Amino acid sequence: MSGGERPPEEFAYAVGRHVYFRYLTEEDARGDWHLWFNSPSITQNLAAQSWVNPPESQVAYLQGLRASRERLAVAVVDRATHAHIGIGSLSKIDALNRRAEMSLVIGSAAHRDGLHAMESLAMLTEIGLVRLNLHKLVATGLVISEAGLRMTRMLGYVDAGCMHEHAFVNGCWVDCVYLEIFQRDWLASPRRPKTLAWVPPKP
Amino acid sequence: MTVTLSELIAEILKVPVHSVTDDTAPGNTPGWDSLATVNLIAALEERYAIQLSLDELMELTNVGAVRALLTARGIAG
Numbered sequence: 637m638s639g640g641e642r643p644p645e646e647f648a649y650a651v652g653r654h655v656y657f658r659y660l661t662e663e664d665a666r667g668d669w670h671l672w673f674n675s676p677s678i679t680q681n682l683a684a685q686s687w688v689n690p691p692e693s694q695v696a697y698l699q700g701l702r703a704s705r706e707r708l709a710v711a712v713v714d715r716a717t718h719a720h721i722g723i724g725s726l727s728k729i730d731a732l733n734r735r736a737e738m739s740l741v742i743g744s745a746a747h748r749d750g751l752h753a754m755e756s757l758a759m760l761t762e763i764g765l766v767r768l769n770l771h772k773l774v775a776t777g778l779v780i781s782e783a784g785l786r787m788t789r790m791l792g793y794v795d796a797g798c799m800h801e802h803a804f805v806n807g808c809w810v811d812c813v814y815l816e817i818f819q820r821d822w823l824a825s826p827r828r829p830k831t832l833a834w835v836p837p838k839p
Numbered sequence: 840m841t842v843t844l845s846e847l848i849a850e851i852l853k854v855p856v857h858s859v860t861d862d863t864a865p866g867n868t869p870g871w872d873s874l875a876t877v878n879l880i881a882a883l884e885e886r887y888a889i890q891l892s893l894d895e896l897m898e899l900t901n902v903g904a905v906r907a908l909l910t911a912r913g914i915a916g
Contacts, residue, residue: 653897742873749865750876751897758893783874790880826892 645718649710650763650832652755657710657724657763662695664711664720670694672723672743680805681781682741705729708763712740712756714747721747724760726768734771736764740784754787755829761791762829765819774816778803785813791827793817844909847886848902851878861903879905887914 642663648656660669672678673689701709706729712722721744729736738760742753764773775793777785789795793815802812822828842850848863849856852870865871876899883905884890889912898904909915 653894746866748873749871750873751865751900753873754876755893755897783872783877786877786881787873790877826890827896829893 645715646834646836648713648834650759651834652715652759652829652832654715654752654755655721655759656713656715656834657756657759658713660698660701660709660711660723662698665694665698666691668720668743669711669723672741675743677745678741678743681778681784705731708768712742712752714744714752719744719747721752722756724756726760726764726773729768729770734769736768736770736773738764738773738775750783750787753784754790757788758791758827758829759832761817761822762832765817765822766828767832770819772816772818774814776812776814778805779811779813780805785815788815791817792821792825844906845902847882848879848905851875851882859902861906862901864901883909887912889914 642661643658645651645656648658650657670689670691670693673694701707707725707727708729709723709725709727711720712724713719714721722740722742724740726736726738738757740753740756740760742748742756761773764770773793774796775788776799777788779785794817795813796816797814799812799814801809803810845859846856849859852859852863852868852875854868854870863871865876879899880891880896887909891908895908898908
């Protein structure tokens with residue numbers, strides 16, 4: 637599919653108060669998405685840091701995504717402006733053991749206010765543990781990504797371990813924290829979104 | 840000594856308390872980033888012994904909204 641074809645908000649995969657999720661397009665891959673993964677300010681916070689990332693690599697990645705049943709990735713879109721602001725994913729989806737790894741990147745600096753990220757994390761968790769009926773989600777975060785780690789814990793994820801000296805960032809070895817959440821705990825959590833369905837805006 | 844909501848938020852945002860108004864928001868306050876939001880949520884929940892739902896958290900778009908939330912919870916900020 638070429639770029640420019642996007643679903644209207646009411647047909648989005650999931651809708652929250654500040655963001656909605658939709659499928660990713662080639663326009664996204666050639667646009668800000670590939671640039672985010674060239675930005676040291678973003679990649680230094682990722683446990684898996686990347687090399688240079690030209691648009692062709694991002695398009696190839698997108699094509700791989702479409703063929704995969706082990707990875708669900710969505711565009712995170714700001715509801716107010718319909719701007720593509722980030723990427724959310726559930727990867728390593730294991731249908732037998734009912735687990736997956738959750739991750740989120742808010743690439744747009746203007747939307748790093750905490751609310752967009754926290755809602756996106758909650759929506760990804762809801763999709764994994766309720767819509768996909770997984771038993772457990774795991775997440776990882778470098779200790780230098782303080783806001784992301786604390787936000788994830790606020791949603792009910794608990795520390796399950798630490799991978800020491802896991803990433804080399806700005807000349808220093810950095811530990812990576814491993815977090816997990818179980819479906820039974822999420823179902824009782826006040827941090828669950830009430831719905832992922834589109835609700836018409838108030839007039 | 841009782842710390843007012845404005846003083847609490849000023850401390851989190853590292854700005855003078857007189858600059859904190861109901862319109863103070865991430866979009867007009869350079870220090871209000873994702874870490875400041877996390878610190879604000881943690882401070883509100885600890886100070887007022889409350890647990891905020893996701894819906895409530897998503898409404899915290901400016902200081903006025905924080906004040907309105909506390910009022911709705913029967914808390915004088």
